[in-house]
Structure formats: structure tokens, C-alpha cells
Amino acid sequence: MLNFEFKNPTKILFGKGEIAKISREIPKDAKILMIYGGGSIKNNGVYDQVKEALKDHDLYEFGGVPANPEYEVLLNALSFIKEKNINYLLAVGGGSVIDGTKFLSAAANYTGEPWDILRNSVRTFEGEGMPFGSILTLPATGSEMNSGYVISRRETNEKLSSGGPGLFPQFSVLDPEVIRTIPKNQIVNGITDAYTHVLEQYMTAPSSADLQERIAESILISLQETAPKVLADDFDYDAAGNFMWCCTMALNGLIQKGVITDWAVHAMGHELTAYFGIDHARTLAVIAPSHYRYNFETKKGKLAQYAERVWGIKDGTVEEKAELGIKKMEEFFHSLNIKTKLSEYTGDYKGTAERVEKAFTDRKWSGLGEYKKLTPQDAYKIVEMSY
Ligand code: NZQ
Ligand code: ZN
Numbered sequence: 543m544l545n546f547e548f549k550n551p552t553k554i555l556f557g558k559g560e561i562a563k564i565s566r567e568i569p570k571d572a573k574i575l576m577i578y579g580g581g582s583i584k585n586n587g588v589y590d591q592v593k594e595a596l597k598d599h600d601l602y603e604f605g606g607v608p609a610n611p612e613y614e615v616l617l618n619a620l621s622f623i624k625e626k627n628i629n630y631l632l633a634v635g636g637g638s639v640i641d642g643t644k645f646l647s648a649a650a651n652y653t654g655e656p657w658d659i660l661r662n663s664v665r666t667f668e669g670e671g672m673p674f675g676s677i678l679t680l681p682a683t684g685s686e687m688n689s690g691y692v693i694s695r696r697e698t699n700e701k702l703s704s705g706g707p708g709l710f711p712q713f714s715v716l717d718p719e720v721i722r723t724i725p726k727n728q729i730v731n732g733i734t735d736a737y738t739h740v741l742e743q744y745m746t747a748p749s750s751a752d753l754q755e756r757i758a759e760s761i762l763i764s765l766q767e768t769a770p771k772v773l774a775d776d777f778d779y780d781a782a783g784n785f786m787w788c789c790t791m792a793l794n795g796l797i798q799k800g801v802i803t804d805w806a807v808h809a810m811g812h813e814l815t816a817y818f819g820i821d822h823a824r825t826l827a828v829i830a831p832s833h834y835r836y837n838f839e840t841k842k843g844k845l846a847q848y849a850e851r852v853w854g855i856k857d858g859t860v861e862e863k864a865e866l867g868i869k870k871m872e873e874f875f876h877s878l879n880i881k882t883k884l885s886e887y888t889g890d891y892k893g894t895a896e897r898v899e900k901a902f903t904d905r906k907w908s909g910l911g912e913y914k915k916l917t918p919q920d921a922y923k924i925v926e927m928s929y
Pocket of ligand 2: 739
């Protein structure tokens with residue numbers, strides 16, 4: 543097992559009715575900006591619950607953060623924060639709203655051009671960002687209990703990430719009741735995103751970190767078993783709760799400790815969202831199978847372990863089990879109605895591999911993957927395989 547440090551300071555308030563407790567988590571004299579998306583929180587009662595909980599606080603609002611949070615929109619929020627001397631942020635939404643809030647937390651005290659934070663991947667250390675909490679309305683990204691964020695800039699077709707130990711939410715409310723109003727296409731996105739988060743931290747090489755490997759496998763199995771229950775027409779509170787906690791646990795730092803991690807699927811996937819606006823999770827399902835086939839020799843041991851422990855495949859050589867593992871993964875995505883080829887999302891896919899290769903070359907991303915050896919030319923081949 544590799545050496546590691548682990549600190550995750552986010553307090554989780556899990557369960558029905560927990561939104562009412564946020565008034566205790568935010569200082570009484572705070573000037574709060576509640577940040578939300580396109581309005582789903584106004585239709586499902588979450589907005590009213592927040593207003594009620596914070597009725598004795600000084601509360602301002604900024605709505606309209608779009609999916610794949612847009613830099614230009616966030617700049618308007620940043621001006622508002624400065625104008626009103628806001629000193630506490632409250633994200634109420636999915637990954638996009640929470641990520642946007644993290645960027646605002648980082649930018650509020652940053653003296654340079656805000657985009658430089660993303661262009662130069664400037665990290666935000668403890669005490670540097672503006673304090674914030676979150677109320678999660680869409681299980682998927684894990685943003686509610688991690689310190690990373692991803693921001694899009696439509697003007698330049700860029701989607702870039704940053705983070706740092708100063709950007710953990712102080713608290714996050716996980717109330718499974720919010721899942722009642724999530725459209726099915728967003729639920730399957732959430733399952734696929736969380737599933738791929740585990741894969742990025744797991745599908746490398748067999749390691750000696752037994753516990754992390756078993757936890758990762760448990761999250762994958764739990765997501766597989768929970769999927770049909772959260773997609774059924776009748777709302778199932780316990781299934782919703784399991785789904786929500788799986789998504790958080792998939793990317794709160796725990797399973798990546800002491801092991802090597804990949805993240806190349808996300809790097810390539812973000813480009814597809816930037817060029818075509820494809821939902822984040824779906825870009826991962828497009829890239830992952832090709833990535834695992836292209837890197838088959840280095841990943842086959844872990845792919846075979848995945849096939850054995852997650853799908854119960856006992857027979858065959860390492861290579862046969864590994865290939866069956868990839869097939870099972872694709873079948874799982876298809877069972878969620880998630881398509882795994884780029885051409886199924888856009889007719890305009892020709893030239894995408896060249897674009898990704900150029901973007902990675904321009905950014906000097908010459909060594910992605912768990913061994914820091916995946917070149918822009920490799921990315922070209924993987925993206926081309928996923929057409
Ligand atoms: O904007 P509103 O009206 O709220 O509607 C949203 C949005 O249209 C809707 N929604 C959310 N909760 C709902 C709901 N609709 C009904 N009922 C509810 N309870 O769902 C739509 C999608 O929301 P969004 O926040 O965009 O989705 P998601 O949580 O999947 O976030 C995606 C963003 O997170 C980034 C992605 O790249 C993408 O930009 N990621 C962030 C990560 C992180 N911080 O660790 C890791 C991930 O890998 C990912 O990159
Ligand atoms: Zn993701």
C-alpha cells in the first residue's frame with residue numbers, strides 16, 4: 543500500500559428532514575448567498591425548506607447556474623458576492639451548483655483573473671476559500687464531500703477542473719427524499735458517473751490495499767443492485783438512500799488512498815462535453831470501454847479481478863475474464879439506457895480524436911493515466927475507437 547494522508551472535514555447530515563438543521567451549521571451573523579440552478583428546487587419543496595430553516599439568517603439568492611456550470615454566469619455571482627459583502631455560500635443543487643459554488647469560494651479571495659485559477663489549475667488551501675455548505679439534490683458527482691470542481695467556458699469550448707484542501711464543503715445535507723423529482727435520465731447519469739468514479743480509482747493494477755479494493759467492489763455491486771430499485775416507478779426511500787450514499791462514497795477520497803488512480807476517462811470525457819454538450823456521465827460511458835481495451839495489457843489483471851469479484855465470472859484465462867469484464871460493464875450501461883458510442887450522440891463526431899489530441903498537446907498533458915504515460919496520441923486512438 544502506498545503512503546497516504548487522509549483528511550475529509552465535511553460533516554454529513556443524512557436523512558429525511560435534515561435540511562431543517564442547517565441553521566445550526568451556519569454562523570448566526572453570516573451573510574449567506576444561496577446558489578441554485580434552473581429552478582428544480584422551487585418545484586420540489588427544497589427551496590421552501592431552506593428558506594424556512596434560514597428565516598433568522600441574512601440570506602441572499604443567486605439562481606440560474608446551468609448544468610456544466612458556466613464561467614460567465616458565475617462571474618455575475620462573483621460580482622454580487624463582492625457587492626453585498628457575502629461571507630458564506632450555500633449550494634443547493636447537483637454537482638453543477640456545488641462545483642460552481644466551489645469555484646466562487648476559490649475566486650472570492652483570489653486577486654488575479656478568475657479564469658487563471660482554472661487555466662493554471664491553482665489549488666485553494668485551507669482557510670483560503672470562502673466557507674460554504676451544500677444541500678445535495680442529485681446524487682452523482684460526490685462533489686458534496688470532496689474538494690474538486692469542474693467549470694465550463696462555452697466561449698472557448700473549454701471544461702477545466704481545479705480544487706484543493708480548502709474547498710471541502712463544511713457540511714452537506716443528503717436527504718434521499720430529493721430523488722423523488724429527479725428525471726430518470728438524470729438518475730441513470732448519476733449511477734453511471736458514480737460507477738465510473740469507482741472504476742477510475744480501481745481499474746489500474748491489482749494492489750495490496752485489500753480494504754480499498756473491497757470497498758470499491760462493494761460500491762460497484764451496490765450501484766448495480768440499487769439501479770433497478772431507484773429506476774422503478776414507485777419511490778423506495780431505502781433504495782434512494784443507498785444510491786445517494788454510494789455516489790458520495792465513490793468520490794470522497796476514501797477508496798483512492800494508498801492506491802494508484804487513472805482519471806484519463808474523465809479527462810477525455812470532459813472534452814466531449816465541451817465540444818458537443820453531452821451529459822458528463824454519458825461521455826464516460828463512451829470513453830471507458832475503449833480506454834480499457836486500448837490499455838488491456840496493463841489493466842487486464844484488474845479487469846479480471848473485477849469480472850470475478852463484481853460479476854462472479856470464475857472460468858477462463860485472465861484475458862478471457864478481463865474481456866468479459868469489459869462486456870459486463872458495457873451491458874450494465876446499456877441496461878440503464880446509456881449509449882456507449884460517440885456516434886450515437888452526435889453525427890458530427892469525425893475529427894474529434896484530432897481535437898482531443900490537439901487540446902491535450904496544447905495543455906502539455908503528455909502523461910495521463912495511472913503510470914503518467916498516456917500521451918495525446920494515445921488519447922487520439924482511444925477517442926477514435928469510441929466513435
Ligand atoms: O438546474 P436545476 O433546475 O436544479 O436542474 C438540474 C439539472 O438540470 C436537475 N436536478 C438536480 N436535482 C434535481 C433535478 N431535477 C429534479 N429534481 C432534483 N432533485 O438535474 C440537472 C443536472 O444537474 P447537474 O448538477 O448538472 O448534474 P450532476 O450532479 O451530474 O453534475 C454534473 C457536473 O459535475 C461535474 C461534471 O463535470 C458536470 O459539470 N463533476 C464534478 C465532480 C466533482 N466535483 O467531484 C466530479 C465529476 O466527475 C464531474 O466531473
Ligand atoms: Zn464524473
